[in-house]
Amino acid sequence: MGPPTDLPAVIESEIKEWHFHIYFHQNNASEHQAALELRDAVLRLRRDGAFVAVPLWRVNTGPIGPHPVGSYEIWCPSESFASLFSYLCINRGELSILVHPLTREQRDDHDSRKAWIGxxxxxxxxxxxxxxxxxxxxxxxxxxxxxxxxxxxxxxxxRKIGASIESILRSEKEAAKAPQD
Structure with missing residues (x-):
């Protein structure tokens, strides 16, 4: 059995909220400072309308929960995911960032559903x-x-949007075509 393709089920299971955990080695003053500068930049950009991103007020200066080093969390709704992800990819410096969805299955979210920037x-x-x-x-x-x-x-x-896109892409040589099932 392959990945699901039942449109209503796929839409129902769509992830709507995400966490970005910015990691820094707690005994490395320059990494800690870089993490705080990135946090302030995200807060300024949120204030100015670049994206919706909510850093938790607490910055963990050591391991907490599943996180093995200093960190802080940024909550992001799906409506701003691409903008925040893009910004953090470009501007993370040497920091590592754990990205995971928020679902009922927290262990899977932090294990098989996670991604890393860095x-x-x-x-x-x-x-x-x-x-x-x-x-x-x-x-x-x-x-x-x-x-x-x-x-x-x-x-x-x-379905109309999908059909329109398929029609447009028919003339694109490099675009894979959807199965005709």
Missing amino acids: PSYPLDLSVLPVKSDEIPFQYPSLKLGYSSTAPQLSLEAR
Whole structure:
């Protein structure tokens, strides 16, 4: 059985919120300073409208939870994911960044669903629950991510967009064609 392709099920399972964990070696003053400067830059850019990104107020100066070194967390809704990811890819310097989704399955989010910007670190997954009753959504007052109140595209609208894209790409030699099943 391959990856799912049932459109309603895929849409229902879409990840709406993400965490970016900025890592620094807690005994390295220059890394710690670089991490704080990156945090301040993200806060300024959020203030100025570049993206929605909410760094947690606390900066962990040592290992905490599954994280083996100093770190802080930035919450990001899917609406700003590409903008924040792009910014951090370009501007992380020598810092490593763990990126993971927020779902009911925190251990999988930090294990098989994670990505790294920069070198990876080993995580202590034993401190994370396997499955929670609820999605750990954050900042519902923003009405973004899982709390979004924006109207969603209907299945019919999505199918029309998909058909239009397929039609346009028919003349593109380098573009893979969708199966005709």
